[in-house]
Amino acid sequence: MKITRVRSRVVDMPLTGDFHPAWARGRNQTNLLLVVIEVETDAGITGIGAAHAGLEAAVAIERFVAPYFIGQDPTCIEPLAAVLRDAEILGPPLYCMEIPLWDILGKLAGVPVYKFWGGFSDRVTAYCATAEIRSPEQRVDDVHGLLADGYRAVKLRFHQPDPREDLKTVEAIRAAVGDRIAIMVDANQAGIEPGFGGHRPWGFQRAFEVALELERLGVVWLEEPLARHDYAGLARLRARLSRLKLAGGEDNHGLHEFKLLLDLDCYDILQPDVLLSEGIFQVRKISALAEAANREVAPHTWGNGIGLLANLHLAASIPNCPYFEFPHDPPSGFTLHTRDQMLRAPLTIDSDGMVRVPDAAGFGFELDEERIERYTVQRFG
Numbered sequence: 611m612k613i614t615r616v617r618s619r620v621v622d623m624p625l626t627g628d629f630h631p632a633w634a635r636g637r638n639q640t641n642l643l644l645v646v647i648e649v650e651t652d653a654g655i656t657g658i659g660a661a662h663a664g665l666e667a668a669v670a671i672e673r674f675v676a677p678y679f680i681g682q683d684p685t686c687i688e689p690l691a692a693v694l695r696d697a698e699i700l701g702p703p704l705y706c707m708e709i710p711l712w713d714i715l716g717k718l719a720g721v722p723v724y725k726f727w728g729g730f731s732d733r734v735t736a737y738c739a740t741a742e743i744r745s746p747e748q749r750v751d752d753v754h755g756l757l758a759d760g761y762r763a764v765k766l767r768f769h770q771p772d773p774r775e776d777l778k779t780v781e782a783i784r785a786a787v788g789d790r791i792a793i794m795v796d797a798n799q800a801g802i803e804p805g806f807g808g809h810r811p812w813g814f815q816r817a818f819e820v821a822l823e824l825e826r827l828g829v830v831w832l833e834e835p836l837a838r839h840d841y842a843g844l845a846r847l848r849a850r851l852s853r854l855k856l857a858g859g860e861d862n863h864g865l866h867e868f869k870l871l872l873d874l875d876c877y878d879i880l881q882p883d884v885l886l887s888e889g890i891f892q893v894r895k896i897s898a899l900a901e902a903a904n905r906e907v908a909p910h911t912w913g914n915g916i917g918l919l920a921n922l923h924l925a926a927s928i929p930n931c932p933y934f935e936f937p938h939d940p941p942s943g944f945t946l947h948t949r950d951q952m953l954r955a956p957l958t959i960d961s962d963g964m965v966r967v968p969d970a971a972g973f974g975f976e977l978d979e980e981r982i983e984r985y986t987v988q989r990f991g
């Protein structure tokens with residue numbers, strides 16, 4: 611089998627209302643930008659993927675990937691993954707380009723990709739990943755709604771100038787619903803969008819004080835409490851905690867850096883993203899390193915429905931994924947419906963609060979072609 615064509619469409623989709631992600635202070639996100647990628651073969655099988663990016667990724671795919679992919683066997687993926695590592699030296703991360711290759715291989719074999727890799731489970735417990743800063747009263751209302759919808763876990767953002775204000779939200783939720791919902795906290799200290807004022811880095815002392823409070827409140831994990839390369843600070847913080855886990859890694863890169871994060875005891879839970887951190891099969895290797903170190907992996911998934919589904923296959927294939935990030939923050943403009951609007955149906959949770967992996971061959975992407983065409987702004991290939 612040979613790759614005959616690489617097609618990219620830059621798609622600019624609307625959100626349904628205001629959306630103020632905590633990690634980008636002052637920005638109202640009004641759209642969802644992605645690149646829908648198709649890799650065609652002479653066997654008539656087409657692999658699908660998507661970049662959590664815009665025009666810059668489409669240009670880089672055309673320039674740094676397509677010339678090396680066309681004419682190659684899409685089922686020999688390791689040598690093509692090396693092309694993607696090389697491409698990142700010159701342009702934006704293009705690890706998303708490995709997704710269509712596994713989609714082709716899964717379709718050829720007639721099995722879902724997660725089963726191809728051992729199929730640990732056909733479902734993973736979701737945590738509802740919220741993004742906005744809201745009042746404690748509003749978040750208590752939100753959590754009542756999430757519990758009614760079947761969620762068993764929720765992630766909150768800590769971004770206020772004084773984190774004691776953020777802690778009030780956790781206290782209010784605990785007072786209202788007790789232990790009926792697991793709580794995670796993301797401080798996003800490892801990666802703040804540049805260009806927006808008002809971010810105050812926590813530093814070790816603040817991270818430690820917040821962590822002790824979260825431990826007292828029975829929070830599952832604290833995510834990104836420190837800068838992404840502060841390996842020594844993360845290890846020192848982790849060594850001082852007993853029950854609260856530290857999670858992170860969404861802004862770290864590659865097999866070697868994740869090995870470093872494990873070797874230096876920075877995190878209990880690694881959070882690579884199969885679109886951003888390295889290729890999806892390298893992330894499987896990262897998961898194996900974590901397994902050997904008695905650590906867990908909970909992939910970062912924030913972006914679009916195609917990336918979410920690819921991360922879900924990875925999560926369901928490994929034995930050490932405790933929770934799956936499920937971005938959804940109603941009533942803002944970013945919900946599971948806007949997140950997955952490029953698919954014919956959104957991924958949802960079942961009555962046990964779990965996300966099931968589709969049983970179709972490959973990743974099971976079913977594109978809403980009409981909607982993608984309506985919002986396509988540029989084409990390549």
Ligand SMILES: [Mg+2]
Nearest residue numbers: 796798833860
């Ligand atoms: Mg995060």
